[in-house]
Amino acid sequence: MTALFPKGRLASRIGTFRQLEILIAVAETGGIVAAAERLHLSQPSVTMQMRKLAESIGLPLYEMVGRRMTLTHAGEMVVAHAKEIFECTHRLETSLNQLQGAVVGKLSIGIVTSAEYFSPHLLGPFCRRYPQIELSLEFGNRKHILDRMQQNLDDLYIFGFPPEDSGIDVTPMGVNHLVAIAAHSHPLATQGSLTWLDVANETFILRETASGTRQATEKQLAALGHTIDKHIVIASNQGIKHAVLARMGIAIVPALSLDDGEQKDLVQLPIEGFPLTDHWYVVNRQHKDFSVIARLCRDYLLGEGMSMVEDATRYWEDNHKPKLPTR
Structure with a gap:
């Protein structure tokens, strides 16, 4: 049977990284309109780029059932691999910055809402230490953060009641x-x-x-x-x-x-x-290919961060008054 895509040809047919980014946005937001708003593009532009990507792939990437848009099996495959491509380019960018002696790059942490009050204070010293890091904190209820973890959308997660999943690493933080x-x-x-x-x-x-x-x-x-x-x-x-x-x-x-x-x-x-x-827990997917920044942050949370949580907890135990973890 002749291969649908001759070896080495698909990469040359996919137009741009931007098209893959648009597809991911459509998949995550559930539609053209929401994806256009997220990416600050016009709806016709998003539709056109999606059509061009589908043409280059050679298979439909989504279908409409009434007003509802769902990805085809091919669309789901392209989204999954597109995310791997962007993770790879992110690691490349981080590695190149390291060659220049800078800790630069993106870091995303998913945090349950019960930790939204103290986690910024916990991460403050880390941000001041590495001011060139582009940090994204995604707060949400437990279900929302679990969904993000299943989609591998973040580098690290902070839970108060961790999921029971054999595919994750769970480490107490305090x-x-x-x-x-x-x-x-x-x-x-x-x-x-x-x-x-x-x-x-x-x-x-x-x-x-x-x-x-x-x-x-x-x-x-x-x-x-x-x-x-x-x-x-x-x-x-x-x-x-x-x-x-x-x-x-x-x-x-x-x-x-x-x-x-x-x-x-x-x-x-x-x-x-x-x-x-x-306990509070730092959670990540097992076998996660950490960037340098993500590893630095995980080590920080389980080192200095843990000490800050312990200090705040000890203050509460001694005084029965709240104290945010600071340093």
Whole structure:
């Protein structure tokens, strides 16, 4: 059987890297319109470049079912290999910059929203040390970050409740204390000590079911023989804290998601068995071909970053007040 593409000819027929970039954007955003907005191009330009790429490949790359666009099998294959091509060019760029003695390049980190408050403080010293790095922080709920990891969109990930996946490396970065909070005006806020029976009939403000914080909370409570009966679901850490302030209920949140400014409005409830203890984790896909920058950042997070998390956690344990990790 004659090969569809004679060896060495496909690379010469694909027009530009830009066409591959457009295809990836269409695949990730789900359509021409969204891809055009992301890339600051006109819709006709995106459509034309997609058509030219399909012509050079010799197979349709997507199909329309009503208003819905889906990639063909060929389109999925081209997207997967296009991402490998861009990863390769990124590594080449980094290597060439190293020859010039500069640490330059791109670094993308996916971070669950429960860590969005302290992670910028954690990464601040790293950014100041390597100011020429183009850093991208992608915050999202656990499902969103898991989806990004499955698509290999980022170099590293920070989780509070890591996925159970044999294809990833999971390394603890520090203790994640889960603390119970209430508004200062709540009747329980003035109590010197509490048991679970004192709060069992309270309404708890919880994250969505798939949230790492919620899964860790329910797992730790189950180990203590406790369950939450009445609850309200809010899919936002900031929304949960405002709901607590509005006396809609009490909540269990990571201690490092609190800051000094909230101390005057919120109180940590002294419930027996609290804080619940989990960990923060640095996660990456196994056998990840790290760039120099990604490896530097991973080593930093598991070295200096871990020390900063430990210092902030120790401060909380000694003072029962929040402290963001800084250096």
